[in-house]
Amino acid sequence: MKFDILTLFPDLVDRILGESIIGRARTAGVIEVRTHQIRDFAGNKHNNVDDTPYGGGNGMVMAAPPIDRCFRAVLADLPENETRRVVYLSPKGKIFDQATAKRLAGYDRLILLCGHYEGVDQRAIDRFADEEISIGDYVLTGGELPACILVDAVSRLIDGVLASPECHEDESIASGLLEYPQYTRPPVWEGDEVPPILLSGDHAKIDAWRLERSLELTKERRPDLYDAYVAAHPPKPKKAKRARKTPADGGDED
Ligand SMILES: C[S@@+](CC[C@H](N)C(=O)[O-])C[C@H]1O[C@@H](n2cnc3c(N)ncnc32)[C@H](O)[C@@H]1O
Known part of the structure; x- marks a missing residue:
């Protein structure tokens, strides 16, 4: 899986995605993450990439031409026979969830556009983005953290990133339920x-204990998930008792 991230803050993205499991997966070549500085494509002597919004209003809007040039540079050296998806991280997008992470993990390459300030000129979004994704109903200062979240959630689903595939299969949400409580040594800690x-x-x-705890927790905290899980896992019908044969039809009697 390959990721290309177009941003005004590549160091921020590289730092976050250079640590821990994702950092190791990058070093091992299991995933590839490239960041692209949009400002390098400003095309003016002051390296300006934003301007005031038409129609008035607060803040600055990231202009279309530098983003266009950055996209074209990224797209120019990509292999033809790969599947790819361009995502603009935006609070106006569809809310990101595990099903979306799974769907996106099916592409060979994801190209992520991070906005900043008041966002991105709509024409650049319309030209390049296949979809807009929000990481939640709140507004952040930039798309860099959302992009890192998306890369993290998608990468965990790629073979070789986690120690074993089961690591993500029985986790909260992925399994359809919230995960049961986890414990490790010592067996007694301050009396607990x-x-x-x-x-x-x-x-x-x-x-059985873990499933019971998962069901309890999910019912309490996420009734929406609980109802969906119960609907998808109807109780197995009880086996009908076989009629006991009587001596008259050749069976034994107690
Ligand atoms: C301050 S926001 C712009 C918000 C925009 N003016 C609006 O009201 O929709 C700047 C950038 O942060 C990113 N961003 C902010 N919140 C986000 C969220 N919840 N999910 C994904 N991206 C987000 C987007 O890339 C956005 O272009």
Whole structure:
């Protein structure tokens, strides 16, 4: 999976995506993240990339021409036979969720445009973006953190980024439920004990306990997820008891 991020703050993105699991995946070549400084394509001697909004109003708007030149430079050296999607991070976009992360993980390359200030000239969005994605109903100063969140959530789904595929399959949301509580050593901490079932070694019972906790937690905190899960996992019909044969039809009697 390859990511190209168009931004006015590439160092911010590189720093965040240079650490921990994502940083290691980049170093190992499992994912590739390239950042592109839009200001390098300003095309004027003061390197201005923004201007006041037509019609008046607060703040500055990122102008279309530098973004256009930056996009064209990125697109110019890409292989033809790859699948790609261009996303503009925007509070006006569709809310990002695990299903969207999974869908985006199916592309070979994601190209992410980060806005700043009052946002981006609509004409650049209309020309390049396949979709707009918001990371939540709040407004941030720029698209860099949203882009990092998207890269992180998508990358975790790429083979080789996490230690094993099951790591993301049974997690909150991905499984359809919120995850059960987790514990590690010591078994007793300042008088608080780990639930004894987790120390029992009985994996069937541990699985049942975890599912029960997940269901409880999801019902309490996310009734929307709970209802969807219950609808998708109807209780299995009980097996009908077989009629016991009587001596008359050749069966044994107690
Ligand atoms: C201050 S915001 C612009 C908000 C814009 N004036 C509006 O009201 O929709 C600057 C940039 O931050 C990014 N941004 C802010 N909040 C975001 C969110 N919730 N999700 C994704 N991107 C966001 C976008 O790239 C946006 O262009």
